Amino acid sequence: MCRDQDDRWLARTLELARQGAGRVEPNPRVGAVIVKAGELVASGFHRNYGSLHAERAALSAAEPDLVRGATLYCNLEPCSHRSPRKKQPPCTEAIIAAGIGRVVIGHRDPNPAVRGEGIRALERAGITVDVRGEDADESPFLRENEVFNTVMALGRPFVHLKAAISLDGRLATTGGDSRWITDGEARTAAHRLRAESDAVLVGRGTVEADDPLLTVRLPAGEVQGSSPAPRPVVLDSLARISLESRLVRERGNELLLCLGPDAPERRRAALEARGVTVLEAEGVGGLDPASVLKCLGTAGIRSVFVEGGAQILTAFLRARLYDRLSLYFAPILLGRGREAVGDLSVATVVQALNFESVRWETIGRQQCFTGLRAGWQEEILGVLRESERERTKGGPQCSRD
Ligand SMILES: NC(=O)c1ccc[n+]([C@@H]2O[C@H](COP(=O)([O-])OP(=O)(O)OC[C@H]3O[C@@H](n4cnc5c(N)ncnc54)[C@H](OP(=O)(O)O)[C@@H]3O)[C@@H](O)[C@H]2O)c1
Structure with missing residues (x-):
């Protein structure tokens, strides 16, 4: 043939x-x-x-x-x-x-x-x-099968980072206003991506600024898939999320809250009393993204859609713990404001974080970029090659049921 x-x-x-x-x-x-x-x-x-x-x-x-x-x-x-x-x-x-x-x-x-x-x-x-x-x-x-391949080969959830940004790379004004940078069409597209993930993750800063619900909201009649709704996840080292936030009040039973080792026991108990599931992550002065992913994997999360804000996006990018990045560029300028991405320890252009399978698409008034982390495929194939070399040692459990 x-x-x-x-x-x-x-x-x-x-x-x-x-x-x-x-x-x-x-x-x-x-x-x-x-x-x-x-x-x-x-x-x-x-x-x-x-x-x-x-x-x-x-x-x-x-x-x-x-x-x-x-x-x-x-x-x-x-x-x-x-x-x-x-x-x-x-x-x-x-x-x-x-x-x-x-x-x-x-x-x-x-x-x-x-x-x-x-x-x-x-x-x-x-x-x-x-x-x-x-x-x-x-x-x-x-x-x-990017999610399946990532979970199986790399042993952690698939991480999809997303942000809606102005032409000058800002995801909020200096005062923290970001509603809305993109139009309804782009937001619907982002909600479809939410629907594909097991979890939607933000930092405590975003909860404070926006008080989001992180639900999937699609136009009436649009099939939302048969998977369960993605679980909201908040990274909150010291358990400072407000008990009055909509996530705690309205989605407490679904909320996965990642706390650090120094989170006060009293706050933790108050949150758990509202049905919140606490995950104990490591990290001082910011939770360690690798530890967060480990906790989420243990909680059964296989794919996580990270929606920011800036500090959280930067933390995952700096740790090189992401698989896909989607950016929605809106045709607006915010001037001084909050940069979408902070320092990534890139000293020369050769060290820049790069992407493959790049796609640009016009959605409403936005230019939308999506790409896989450069090296993603090589990493998956590297695991297969390595296991070929060591195959006599055997392997852990299967989850293709
Ligand atoms: N345009 C968009 O797409 C978009 C999306 C989301 C948010 N936003 C905007 O972004 C702004 C919020 O962004 P932000 O940067 O201030 O807050 P953020 O990234 O949402 O949250 C930052 C907080 O997360 C906690 N955290 C836990 N682990 C961390 C780690 N490893 N690295 C960094 N932070 C960690 C820290 O609080 P603790 O120290 O208390 O743990 C930190 O202060 C708001 O204005 C919001 O409207 C825009």
């Missing part, structure tokens, strides 16, 4: 995979097609969390006779393991039993329980396996 044909069928698996968006999480989006003599035999995708994996969905939609000797395309390496939490048996077993002759995948699964084991299981059964989507500079396969 020529490379062009492989690329075409693999691209189809991505289209299929996307149909599971918002329903399969925390599993990855996966699509599969079965092809014989250049003709499509069957296709399938992972529809819902707990339902058939894409490979089995495609196999069950195919005529068994046509499957023998056919090629199966899948954007992700087939799973090969069992675990008590896993709802589906290994796809490799179904592929082998069906007599598939060749398997072409987008990329290896960074899940520590897989990481090449699926490929090896297939190869041991005499099936040829080709990995086609890892060598592109900006692999659409790795990007399709």
